[in-house]
Amino acid sequence: MKLTLKIWRQSGPEDKGGVVTYPIEGVSEDMSFLEMLDVLNEGLIAEGEEPVAFDSDCREGICGMCGVMINGEAHGPERTTTCQLHMRSFRDGDEIVIEPWRADAFPVIKDLCVDRSAFDRIIQAGGYISANTGSAPDAHATPVPKENADRAFMAAECIGCGACVAACPNASGMLFMGSKITHLGEFPQGQPERDARVVSMTAQHDHEGFGGCTNLGECSRACPKGIPLNVISQMNGDLLRAQRHRS
Amino acid sequence: MATSTIDAGKRPKTGSILLKTVMAVSGLIFVGFILAHMYGNLMIFAGRETFNEYAHHLREFGSPMLPEKGFLWVMRITLIVALVAHAGSAFALWSRAGKARTTRYVQRKGQWATFVKRSMRWGGAALLIFVVFHILHFTTNTIQIGGDYDNPADRLLNSFGVWWAVLIYLFAVACLGMHLLHGIWSAGMTLGLNRSLDAAERLRLTAILVAVVVVVGFALPPLAIFLGLIP
């Protein structure tokens, strides 16, 4: 098929950037979206133009490295990661607008690459259970009810791609954070630090410049792993609980 | 390093979740007030005397333990505080959201969420203006529609004989309905009530129910008066 790509090009963080139009032909519907961009880049290199920079690594939908806005939707029209989106989701003759995630907490590095280290700093603020290597009791010492374990797993599926922030009208990172707080909060092992974790992580989130949550649910609709909005509610409840325990 | 490194003491500014909690609690105070207000409005269907009696009793509520209008002032102060807290938090969050994305998308899919977001913000602002108008109209009697009357029932009946007054009120009620639809859901989310898919469903139904009751309950008196159904 034949497509018209409108791609955001930006040479560096300081550059203003803008949309550049590239026609592309010979796209097969079996290609993944990123393979289509690979083909575009091969063409650009042949013409002596610098290829479009975009992030991707595992290309099987699990590492969370890829992610762009495609026609105004995070990761494009299907509920999946950009690397798992295939060209059969598009039609011959389509115009496709491709942009980086936009949030001030995710500054653009180049073209479609953004800096998501704010997510790492949120995890640093408390997204873990403090258990030094070698200090652990036997794995069967503390049984965990299956419902809690399943809910923890559901929340732990987050791949940290940032689509939630990209899709949120307020550029909020609450779904990312809520999923971690829910994951760890469902385990007995996560209880001792539960209060401190939510207080510290939410403070870091705001400090990074993400917007507040207005419970619109766009994040959850964009999440390639389908993490539900209720992890945000659980986090909110945890924060209230932590404030009560404090006072 | 051996110890837990979570530093719960770090707090750069009032957290956005705290602001949301303030909005949720103040919003719920309004929901309570609005339901009571609606109940009072519906008394017009019981006739002028009953309605005037109700308005009078509001002033003497709690008497003689409270001075005249004492209860009314307690209510008024609570509502003003709630209003300031609600609107103040809303504007703070609005401004933060603006700063969180200063470069806009070239293309954005038309989203329901964007519509809801705007309806909350602009609808909320419209309600704020309406509340001022409403107080000037019925409470202080500064704005007089359909003539000057000194008892509440006559004021009500004559005002809603005027078509544009009815329209203004119906528009405000529609705004309020939209606001409640998302607001109650949002308050439930913020207060941590949505912990499962079932809970989400219950919360959503509650929001719809309250919004529908409020819209119908508030729209009935002006419509009935305008159509001449109340003598």
Next chain:
Amino acid sequence: MTAPLIEGLYREGDAIADTAAPDGPIAEKWTKHKFDNKLVNPANRRKLDVIIVGTGLAGASAGATLGEAGYNVKSFCYQDSPRRAHSIAAQGGINAAKNYKGDGDSIYRLFYDTVKGGDYRSREDNTYRLAEVSADIIDQCVAQGVPFAREYGGLLDNRSFGGVQVSRTFYARGQTGQQLLIGAYQALERQIAAGAVKMYSRHEMLELIVVDGKARGIIARDMVSGEIQTHLADAVVLASGGYGNVYFLSTNAMGCNVTASWRAHRKGAYFANPCYTQIHPTCIPVSGDHQSKLTLMSESLRNDGRIWVPKRREDCEKDPRQIPDEDRDYYLERLYPSFGNLVPRDIASRQAKNMCDEGRGVGPKVGDFRRGVYLDFKDAIGRLGEDAVRAKYGNLFDMYKQITGEDPYQVPMRIYPAVHYTMGGLWVDYDLQATIPGLFVAGEANFSDHGANRLGASALMQGLADGYFVLPNTIRNYLADGPFEAIDAKHPAVIEAQDSVENRIQTLLGINGDRSVDSFHKELGHIMWEYCGMERTDEGLRKAIDLIRSLRDEFWRNVRVLGAADTLNQSLEKAGRVADFLELGELMCIDALHRRESCGGHFRAESQTEDGEALRHDDEFLYVGAWEWGGEDGNPVLHKEALEYEFIELKQRSYK
């Protein structure tokens, strides 16, 4: 003085031995060794700097553990966050000798299965230690909040995996690697917050700094600013993963590369068994020339799916649903009646290739052949019902549909083998120390535990064993002699390393030829897959060596790398990696050529039994082939480390 050139390709040097390995009964070796190894006074630890390259299971867990212990750690990864490392993509599970099922598992049995699975080409004592610490890994991960699958009673669930007869595999649905990596990542982030670890994301190691024969640091490029940085330390740990991307198409991530290991190899670290590659039988086939990577589907599919190809070539284009049972060749069930579709990975892979080579492959033609075989769930759906199949494999079926656009509930899946894991890697001793003192290698980057083939669900186990439990206990023996003499940034060895990196970048940018980096990479991958893949021949490997040499020559004359050095430049990053793959590829072919036996994951056509099965030659090849860099224009030097089997009896595999 120089040893004679063998086959015109390599020389043979002195034999080597693992001198760090302790004596005594195998079950007591590790305990004894931990006691014998020197300790580092806690007050001294913060004066000791350790560099760790890579943040996969091995790198992240080592970083977290060394940080907890109080060392100064600098951690490097090329991705934008340590959480992206490719360990995340492992699906199946992690083995541990917990015997929670009471089905007769033990450390010894896991050790035995691992050695046997590796076709008797791994070290006994390393493998025993791996099995020994496996149980601790599960405890550690549970304490960190890794959400393993549980039963209704709240205890951990296990499944049987990779054809073993006990249920010892712990899993988190099909995302075990993700959950384990996130656990290690969180532990690492905790140490970053504590200031014990300094993280360098989007940084790529481009050279090892060796001073007075010891590894003392690395040269890294900041991939955003292009800055070339020098990082000095008392010890360097490489946990930079495997080199499966030498085949271009593999299940590895796009960025997986051999550069860190290869740079160390060029500085004197021996590279062991480079030709040992694991080919995974159940991947989604290639759909066209544009393909950038292959996607694995869990091997568990073979438990219920039946593998077949049409009996007649002319049926290959037909809709598989129109081919009646009598015209289908369920070849694994025919050839291996007792194991059927559950034969080991290498056999399943090789037979799929054989069927396609016969012209009986299915799916789209890529080149001259159709490269795919059917994996059919029709019988399973008939027997168990669609809902039961959905409950078991739903996420895999969805993934398949997402990628191919075909619904496996209706049409049989198509699968084909793909490169998945590399058992070879930098040579290390029992302490995980390479032949350069102060250089330690952990996880897939080293060679030690899997022999010539890897048992399913053992890669995650090895990565975490090395990082959490082994390395922290062995590196202290080396660091106890530190802190070593401070090195001046102007030291000739440092300047030499910096200059070589700068020169290489300028050379790559200056060639300005006609061909893109990817086109070279694809061609190299094609050569490797064709001649150094599942089946190897003497003639093919010699041809491959010639082809690689001329391709490498063309690369340095004709590659086109656009853009600048002082910015994010993905073509430049790829160019450096492909340049190293072009050197590694040749060494892999030489190693494969010299090993004239069929063993583990690879089949040597000249070494087979009468009925076409793999034939091992323990008399000639019971050794680790550790290769020394022979210099820019020299030839690699082979050092043999004899393998001794004291506790396990050598047996020829049979799956008939």
